[in-house]
Amino acid sequence: MAGPIKTEAIVLRSLRYGEADRILHCYTPGRGRIGAIAKGVRKTRSRFGGRLEPFFRLNLVLHEGRSDLMTVTSVETVAAYAALRVDGPALDSAARACDAVARLFDTTEPQPPVFHLLANELQLLDAGAGGVRGVSSHATHENQLAFRLKLLLVAGFAPQLSACASCGEADHLVGFSGAAGGVVCSSCEAGAFRLDQAAHTFLTDALAHPLAQVPNGVDGRALRQAERAIAETVEHHVGTHLRAATAR
Numbered sequence: 001m002a003g004p005i006k007t008e009a010i011v012l013r014s015l016r017y018g019e020a021d022r023i024l025h026c027y028t029p030g031r032g033r034i035g036a037i038a039k040g041v042r043k044t045r046s047r048f049g050g051r052l053e054p055f056f057r058l059n060l061v062l063h064e065g066r067s068d069l070m071t072v073t074s075v076e077t078v079a080a081y082a083a084l085r086v087d088g089p090a091l092d093s094a095a096r097a098c099d100a101v102a103r104l105f106d107t108t109e110p111q112p113p114v115f116h117l118l119a120n121e122l123q124l125l126d127a128g129a130g131g132v133r134g135v136s137s138h139a140t141h142e143n144q145l146a147f148r149l150k151l152l153l154v155a156g157f158a159p160q161l162s163a164c165a166s167c168g169e170a171d172h173l174v175g176f177s178g179a180a181g182g183v184v185c186s187s188c189e190a191g192a193f194r195l196d197q198a199a200h201t202f203l204t205d206a207l208a209h210p211l212a213q214v215p216n217g218v219d220g221r222a223l224r225q226a227e228r229a230i231a232e233t234v235e236h237h238v239g240t241h242l243r244a245a246t247a248r
C-alpha cells in the first residue's frame with residue numbers, strides 16, 4: 001500500500017457530505033485537481049476546525065484508498081486569506097477565479113504554474129481587500145480577465161495577438177476569431193467579431209504584465225470584447241464555458 005501523500009493544495013470547492021464529513025475539490029502543484037474526503041470535520045471538536053473552506057491554502061496529508069477520493073488525515077494552514085473573506089467584491093473575484101481553474105483544469109495532470117497563479121491571485125485579492133477598486137483593490141474586471149488569459153497561456157491556448165491568426169498579416173487587425181485562434185485582419189474577418197484597438201491593447205497588456213500590474217480603468221466596451229475573445233478561445237479549445245468574469 002502506498003504511503004501518505006503530502007501536498008500543498010488550494011480548496012476550490014467544499015461540499016457537505018453525510019452527517020459530519022466534507023468533500024473537497026482542491027488544486028495542487030504536483031497532482032493537478034484532486035478530490036478528498038475529510039471525515040468528521042463538522043463535529044464540534046474536529047481537529048481540522050474551519051480550515052476546509054474554499055480559498056484556503058493548506059498543507060495536506062492524504063491517504064490514498066480504493067475510491068477516487070483520497071482521505072484527509074492532516075491539515076495545516078499556509079494562508080487563510082481572511083481579509084478577502086469579508087470584502088464582497090474580493091470574495092466574488094476569488095470564487096470566479098477558483099471556478100475558472102476548476103473548469104479549465106479538470107484533471108490530475110500536474111500544472112504547477114496554475115497553482116502558483118491561483119495562489120498569487122488570492123494573495124493579491126486578500127492584500128487589496130477593503131481598498132478602492134482599481135487602486136488598491138484587485139477585485140476588478142480587468143484583473144479577472146487577465147487571470148483567465150494567464151490560465152490560457154499556461155494551458156497552451158493563449159490567443160495569437162501580434163498578427164492575423166489566419167494569414168499572418170501584421171496590420172489591419174480588426175476582428176477576433178476563437179476558431180482561427182486569435183486576432184484576424186480585415187481580409188480574414190469572416191466569422192470573426194469586431195475587436196476594437198482598445199480591446200486588442202488590453203489583451204496584449206494583460207498577457208505582458210504580472211497580475212499585480214494589469215492596467216485598470218479600461219473602457220467597458222473594450223473589456224466586454226476582451227471577455228468575448230477569452231470566452232471564444234476557451235470554447236474552441238476546451239469546449240466549456242466560464243462564468244461571467246464580473247457580477248453584473
Ligand SMILES: [Zn+2]
Nearest residue numbers: 164167185188
Ligand atoms: Zn488575415
